[in-house]
Amino acid sequence: MSPTGPSRRSAANAGWDCRRLGEFRQLGPLPRRFSWLRPGALLASRNDWLARWFGDPTDEMRQEWLRRLAGLLDAVQPAPKVDLADRIVDRFAGRDRISIALLGDPGEGDASQYAVVPVLLAVAGDTDLAVVCSDVIYPAGGIRAYADRFYRPYADYPGPIYGVPGNHDWYDGLTGFMTTFCDVPPDAGAPLPGGRGARAALRRLLWRRPPTATVAEVADMRWYRDAESQLGVQPGPYCAIDAGPVRLVLIDTGISGRIDADQGAWLRRVSTSSPKPKILLTGKPIYSYASLQRCPIVDEAGVVIGDINEIVTDPACNYIAAIGGDDHNYQRYPIRLHDGRTILYVVSGGGGAYLSATHQIPNVDALAPACREESFRCYPLRGDSLAHFSRRYDRLLGFGSGRLVISPDDATTLMAERIGITPPRTGTPPEQISRRARRAARRVYPLPTRGAPAAHNLMSVFLDSDRPPMFKSFLRVDASSTEIVISCWAATGCLEHEREPVLEDRMRAWPDASGRWCWTSETPGRPVP
Structure with missing residues (x-):
């Protein structure tokens, strides 16, 4: 398949001259367009506000989920092998080469999500695994919502799919996520927020209880993805995947965009225990809108004791890229560190949710000398x-x-x-x-x-728009011991771009004589974003 050039070559490649709507509507009955203006969606998301007003309980709830999971995992998943001590999936560890599809923020369940699927299958249907990075389900998780927002749209993707929870996945206490990705029984029930005092009591009173589903209902959903090659279980909401020549590190930043001390210690441990180059996958981007977004590590009292980017930039951890969702577009920042290394920071949140504007991204020379405008890319282009x-x-x-x-x-x-x-x-x-x-x-x-x-x-x-151009996107990662390629593919919703997909951006890295990974842009078209 010969890809179409990026939107910087022509407005037609952005989808402005769309001649015919794509065939994605044939994938199944699409619900009406998702809207945050419906009272039900806002009410279901109230845990976000409760966490901000009365304190975020996700750290203690996550720890309870992990305690439960420790007693379940051996029984429900004899294979693939999982290192319970460090939550490492080693199913792909022996590969010489690996290919990965990365989808960020897909789960609206309407046309804007389904429009991505034909392009995904066309250019990444042969990948070894996929990861959904942030906000698998909108507006507020829920086990039943996975039927049309996860299982049905990706029914024809042949590999296993792993997940990174976003803040919206926590609004049901992570119940839907844990059932889908960690094989926890759907009737396990979410941990409730604890704490003492009036504020904690009021939070418990108003806290949204997750919707329930029966074992039979979950089995009916899984019918869409029940091939042996599609099955995969991860050992918690955060884990590492030894993906052949690279290690993927998936972290859970909860509702507030932070991690607790236990997860921070785990992150440091899995980042230093292997010499492989690493890619961080997170629900919150580290660089976005030409600014460093802090993601703190906190102790039990909520006191900041570190920051995730301190680990990412530590030479001993050997990170070459950090990819996050939450902002619903594509941005890439090759950040040059003081020691001469370059780490690629990517926002990849265009998997199906409503579009976050790029025209409000300022001139990236504000980050100079770490990153300059000429090496930055975004999709859609600011003008589009x-x-x-x-x-x-x-x-x-x-x-x-x-x-x-x-x-x-x-x-x-x-x-x-x-x-x-x-x-x-x-x-x-x-x-x-x-x-x-x-x-x-x-x-x-x-x-x-x-x-x-x-x-x-x-x-x-x-x-939001369910008409072309939709400006959706996802990533494909191809890795070997000698090179790593990250490609951004666009989904406009146009039939011509389903048949000849748009390659919007591409970065390639290789190790130099000293072992440092060097990134270079291979984006077709003009060199300026």
Whole structure:
């Protein structure tokens, strides 16, 4: 299969000239478009607010899950082998080469999730395993929701799928995740938050109890993925996978984007116990929107005792990449460290959830000299993001009048002017952009597209789109002892891009004479994002 060039080559490659909707709708009956404006979705997600107001109990709940799992794992999973002491899956350890599909934030269960599936099967259907990285199920986990948001869409993916929980997966106490990925019986029941005092008592009173499912109902869901090659069980919400020449390290950052001291000690241990190059997979990105996002390690009292990035950047741990979900787009930052090493930090959250804007990513030269704008990439391109959101806001604020709509060519030029970069593809000459388009850009650009949960949730029904271009994406990782390639594939929702998928970005690494891994961009098209 010959891939289509990236969106920086033409607006058509971004999906703006879509001639026919893709065939993804034939994969099964799709529910109506997911919306955060439905009262049920907001109510089901209330544990997020309770954790922020009254304290996040996920650390103690996770520890209880692990205590339960220790007594169950030997009985439910004689194979593949799992090292219980360090939670290491060694099913793939003997491989000379490995290929991995990575999906971030997929679980809305509507057309925007299913649109990814045909491209995934076309370009990553031969991978050895897949990992869902963050927010497997929206809005709030739930065992029954896995039927149409996990088992059905990935029924034809032939390999095992592992998972990294996101904050939304914790809103049912992690029950659905533990049942699906760790083979915990569905009637086990989630641990309840503990604690003393009035605040803890009020949190327990208001805390959402997870929806239940019977063993028979779970068996019916698993019918979609019951081939022997598809079966895989992981030893907890955080674990390591010895994937041939690389080690994947999956961490659980709970609701608040942190890990406890026990998980921190485990992370340090599995990161130093093997000389293999490592890739961190996390529910929260470490670099996003041209900024370092802290992910603290805390003790039992909640006092910060470290940070995940301290482990990632430690030479003794040999990390070459850190990939996180949560922001629903694609961003890559090759960060050069003081000792001369480069670690690739990636946001990969485009697996199906509503789009997080990229046009509000500032000029990445703000990170210089660690990373510069010329080595940064994002999908959608900033101009395509501005054009996309201008249409959503025109519906909301302009009542469909067209006054706020900005064309992709105009938006390409306007964004390049705004943040001071060379346009990633040919746009409208500046002198030909109308006054109306410039006024629209001034109005649309500062409007909320991410950030505060309230704004995020309120706008999602308007900002999400089940029509092309959808700007979804996922990663394929191919690794051997001599090179590691990370490719970003786009899913626009267009039939032509199901048949000839868009290769949006590619990075390749190889070890130099000293053993350090060196990254280089192989993105087709122009060199500027």
